[in-house]
Amino acid sequence: xxxxxxxxxxxxxxxxxxxCDRLTYSEGFRDGLRAAEGLTMAAQRLISNxxxxxxxxxxxxLSPVFRxxxxxxxxxxxxxxxxAAGFADWRLRIDGxxxxxxxxxxxxxxxxxxxxxxxxxxxxxxxxxxxxxxGVPLKLLLDGAGAxxxxxxxxxxxxxxxxxxxxxxxxxxxxxxxxxxILAWALNGQPLPIANxxxxxxxxxxxxxxxxxxxxxxIEAVASLAAIGGGKGGYWEDRGDYEWYAGI
Amino acid sequence: MAADxxxxxxxxxxxxxxxxxxxxxxxxxxxxxxxxxxxxxxFNAHPRLYWGHAGANADPxxxxxxxxxxxxxxxVGALTLPTTGVLGxxxxxxxxxxxxAFPGWATIPxxxxxxxxxxxxxxxxxxxxxxxxxxxxxxxxxxxxQRDLAPSRGELAPRHIWRDIKDHARGRLPGGEAxxxxxxxxxxxxxxxxxxxxxxxxxxxxxxxxxxxxxxPWIVDLLGGRQSARSIHFLCATALLGFIxxxxxxxxxxxxxxxxxxxxxxxxxxxxxxx
Numbered sequence: 001x002x003x004x005x006x007x008x009x010x011x012x013x014x015x016x017x018x019x020c021d022r023l024t025y026s027e028g029f030r031d032g033l034r035a036a037e038g039l040t041m042a043a044q045r046l047i048s049n050x051x052x053x054x055x056x057x058x059x060x061x062l063s064p065v066f067r068x069x070x071x072x073x074x075x076x077x078x079x080x081x082x083x084a085a086g087f088a089d090w091r092l093r094i095d096g097x098x099x100x101x102x103x104x105x106x107x108x109x110x111x112x113x114x115x116x117x118x119x120x121x122x123x124x125x126x127x128x129x130x131x132x133x134x135g136v137p138l139k140l141l142l143d144g145a146g147a148x149x150x151x152x153x154x155x156x157x158x159x160x161x162x163x164x165x166x167x168x169x170x171x172x173x174x175x176x177x178x179x180x181x182i183l184a185w186a187l188n189g190q191p192l193p194i195a196n197x198x199x200x201x202x203x204x205x206x207x208x209x210x211x212x213x214x215x216x217x218x219i220e221a222v223a224s225l226a227a228i229g230g231g232k233g234g235y236w237e238d239r240g241d242y243e244w245y246a247g248i
Numbered sequence: 249m250a251a252d253x254x255x256x257x258x259x260x261x262x263x264x265x266x267x268x269x270x271x272x273x274x275x276x277x278x279x280x281x282x283x284x285x286x287x288x289x290x291f292n293a294h295p296r297l298y299w300g301h302a303g304a305n306a307d308p309x310x311x312x313x314x315x316x317x318x319x320x321x322x323x324v325g326a327l328t329l330p331t332t333g334v335l336g337x338x339x340x341x342x343x344x345x346x347x348x349a350f351p352g353w354a355t356i357p358x359x360x361x362x363x364x365x366x367x368x369x370x371x372x373x374x375x376x377x378x379x380x381x382x383x384x385x386x387x388x389x390x391x392x393x394q395r396d397l398a399p400s401r402g403e404l405a406p407r408h409i410w411r412d413i414k415d416h417a418r419g420r421l422p423g424g425e426a427x428x429x430x431x432x433x434x435x436x437x438x439x440x441x442x443x444x445x446x447x448x449x450x451x452x453x454x455x456x457x458x459x460x461x462x463x464x465p466w467i468v469d470l471l472g473g474r475q476s477a478r479s480i481h482f483l484c485a486t487a488l489l490g491f492i493x494x495x496x497x498x499x500x501x502x503x504x505x506x507x508x509x510x511x512x513x514x515x516x517x518x519x520x521x522x523x
Contacts, residue, residue: 020285
């Protein structure tokens, strides 16, 4: 009975499924599918306000547990030493296409004007959690460093080792200058936990979780993503074919 | 109707489906199957459903597909069903036991790939929306919706609907001239899919997108939050699958060769009127 059902099922589904799998591994077809990403981004930005704010919630909406994902501890001895010292010697470097490269300590970053926002974090896997983030607006840092008009993307270099490389992500200037795009140093009123990206993580509220780089140690302004990693703008974009534009 | 007249209508070939209807039917058949199968793979990345704005592993799920050390299970509310072999625990084509929610034969791609499934799903979403919009406009202009799909007052009478349900349950489908038009159950189910399920699929899909939620918050608000949107998306997909299965069963009962030919060429041979 089972085998007959399975046989009939595989006879019916086999051409479609093997066809789809073959297409999935064909670069030409994948390029066709990838074209949809540009269409989606263009449509979202064309139809909605580019500076539209993500919804902000109330304290009552906070998730009881804010789940972490991806790297939960960067694991390197250097990071462990920083964590043990309470990130007193952590430096955030801002360089690339900027007039004045900066290296800021956590004390300096915490003394800058901060924004607090209660937002929903959406993972590409499908779950969501609501958390309260406090941090410095990225725009403030870019203005401070004097980002060049030639800068089209902001790249985030992270401290978590992902095998041979470290995590990296990038966003364009529309999101970089957005008022809710912050480098957060606190979650739910507490110093950012290691599992959630201590001491600094990106919040880019209109995109999915993998864009929100954790353990950020360097911010680089660039004109093109071609020279960053594999050229697609992020660790998962280069390694797993995830979309660079993660607004959907 | 006199016996002679019946004889003359039955067996006659009529033109039943316009080109726009036929083109959309086959484009949609492909698109919806790709959307369903790639959607199941996306679900596999987090096989739990919630209501409200947020929901993750620590929060209560109303539906979950999971695995114990020995079994595959489906949990719906307080109910736990063993689903070993199909959901939660199954053997893949290489003979390896997997504990993903939906099995490889039901997903695109076959082997686990959230990124790959999203590429398929988000590209074919455009085909679904653009195809649906073109069909909608064409069907308003050529009056397909007004003439063929909109039920008449008489058809909506409960007695008429009940008789149609009884006829369908007995496998007595309309013959003769009546078979050239949609019956009331067809009209209602096609209208429910075209104006209910498919738009709700698109809306609930958009409601899960953080970029859309910022630009058009009314969508996610209307649905009761992002996790509710995800649950509604899944429920609509299940309803759509149910529609497809019943639709295919009806095609088989009504005469698959005649039915499929009419959806390819538009020409339909009227079946004999039932006594």
